[in-house]
Amino acid sequence: MTESSPVRATKPKQVRPATEGWTQKKDAEGRPLLQFASPKRGKPPVHLADLTPEQRAARVAELGMPGFRAKQLEMHYFQHWTHDPADMTDLPAAGREEFVHGMLPPLLTEVRRLETDRGDTIKFLWKLHDGALVESVLMRYTGRITLCVSSQAGCGMNCPFCATGQAGLTRNMSAAEIVEQIVRANRLISDGGLGDPRRVGHDGERVTNIVFMGMGEPLANYARVMQAVRVMTDKEHGLGMSARGITVSTVGLVPAITKLADEDIPVTFALSLHAPDDKLRDELIPVNSRWKVDEALDAARAYFDKTGRRVSIEYALIKDMNDHAWRADLLAEKLNARGRGWVHVNPIPLNPTPGSIWTASDVPVQNEFVRRLNDAGIPTTLRDTRGKEIDGACGQLVATEDDQAVAAATPLEV
Numbered sequence: 001m002t003e004s005s006p007v008r009a010t011k012p013k014q015v016r017p018a019t020e021g022w023t024q025k026k027d028a029e030g031r032p033l034l035q036f037a038s039p040k041r042g043k044p045p046v047h048l049a050d051l052t053p054e055q056r057a058a059r060v061a062e063l064g065m066p067g068f069r070a071k072q073l074e075m076h077y078f079q080h081w082t083h084d085p086a087d088m089t090d091l092p093a094a095g096r097e098e099f100v101h102g103m104l105p106p107l108l109t110e111v112r113r114l115e116t117d118r119g120d121t122i123k124f125l126w127k128l129h130d131g132a133l134v135e136s137v138l139m140r141y142t143g144r145i146t147l148c149v150s151s152q153a154g155c156g157m158n159c160p161f162c163a164t165g166q167a168g169l170t171r172n173m174s175a176a177e178i179v180e181q182i183v184r185a186n187r188l189i190s191d192g193g194l195g196d197p198r199r200v201g202h203d204g205e206r207v208t209n210i211v212f213m214g215m216g217e218p219l220a221n222y223a224r225v226m227q228a229v230r231v232m233t234d235k236e237h238g239l240g241m242s243a244r245g246i247t248v249s250t251v252g253l254v255p256a257i258t259k260l261a262d263e264d265i266p267v268t269f270a271l272s273l274h275a276p277d278d279k280l281r282d283e284l285i286p287v288n289s290r291w292k293v294d295e296a297l298d299a300a301r302a303y304f305d306k307t308g309r310r311v312s313i314e315y316a317l318i319k320d321m322n323d324h325a326w327r328a329d330l331l332a333e334k335l336n337a338r339g340r341g342w343v344h345v346n347p348i349p350l351n352p353t354p355g356s357i358w359t360a361s362d363v364p365v366q367n368e369f370v371r372r373l374n375d376a377g378i379p380t381t382l383r384d385t386r387g388k389e390i391d392g393a394c395g396q397l398v399a400t401e402d403d404q405a406v407a408a409a410t411p412l413e414v
């Protein structure tokens with residue numbers, strides 16, 4: 001850094017994380033409450049995508065149909081993105097409706113759709129069978145289409161900067177509710193609904209990349225998220241997507257990271273670190289009170305050793321809170337201490353919120369942060385904050401009061 005650098009010119013200011021406009025729930029010891037278990041609520045109806053191929057055949061038999069009908073339903077659902085019995089003329093007309101309903105019950109009712117970037121980014125608000133609300137964001141980039149999916153309604157991790165975490169955890173989503181977000185997006189894309197059809201060709205296009213960065217902490221809903229990932233990647237009985245295009249992110253649930261490394265599915269793994277020192281991270285990411293920075297980084301490195309997949313470190317750059325040059329140096333030191341070539345860092349400027357302590361770092365500070373990491377040999381790229389115009393960037397997904405009113409007036413799909 002040069003003498004005239006704006007970062008060095010004044011003594012670094014330290015803003016400490018604090019909630020604004022809401023009160024963080026605390027446990028008996030006064031620490032931010034962490035909710036790992038999903039509250040007991042009525043479960044969503046069982047759906048084809050919740051089941052293994054063997055279970056599907058058994059369920060089809062229970063509904064009085066021969067086993068091969070399961071394969072037909074898989075084709076309709078995973079390749080033609082439909083659960084409408086009227087589209088399934090290869091099934092016998094007698095009893096078709098009941099049968100299809102029994103295997104592919106409606107799971108998501110669309111409440112709202114917001115478009116930006118000339119239609120290249122779409123945020124969906126969905127109502128689940130019990131009225132819980134979740135969101136997903138679909139984004140067209142050059143050469144790929146990414147869907148940011150939710151894995152829980154709400155979130156129990158209580159991060160003070162996060163809109164989703166404020167209301168706590170409503171419930172875990174089922175595997176099929178997670179998969180259905182993709183199926184609905186694929187349907188929309190094939191109908192020409194993403195982007196200006198005069199500008200882009202839609203033939204054969206579908207979602208290519210998934211990021212688990214919508215509502216929820218995916219590793220707190222481990223079994224269902226893994227079933228959803230299996231369905232996404234299954235070429236014969238599922239969506240046949242590439243595991244490499246699927247990013248599972250976490251705020252650092254260490255035992256679950258270890259478990260994920262042992263699965264034979266080479267998904268991309270992302271650790272939302274946001275601070276390299278425990279003092280700050282304890283406040284910024286309450287789960288750090290369970291698993292410290294070093295433990296999370298060790299687990300991330302072990303993920304690389306096991307899978308050979310380079311790990312992503314996500315780092316929201318927040319003005320005067322975690323964007324100091326010394327923190328970039330400390331992060332580089334901690335990553336380099338665990339070897340070379342196993343990790344890359346994605347700093348993402350927080351959405352600018354004037355007047356809030358939660359606002360984006362200044363551009364020179366962002367650039368300095370990135371430069372220091374790169375100079376230390378850590379590949380680092382500032383991430384696109386696509387979707388911020390519609391509050392669809394990470395940590396921004398939450399149903400507003402208005403959304404809730406519209407949702408209440410929207411009848412469930414039947």
Ligand code: SF4
Nearest residue numbers: 155157158159162165
């Ligand atoms: S940032 Fe992620 S883990 Fe933290 S509360 Fe929000 S959704 Fe949950």
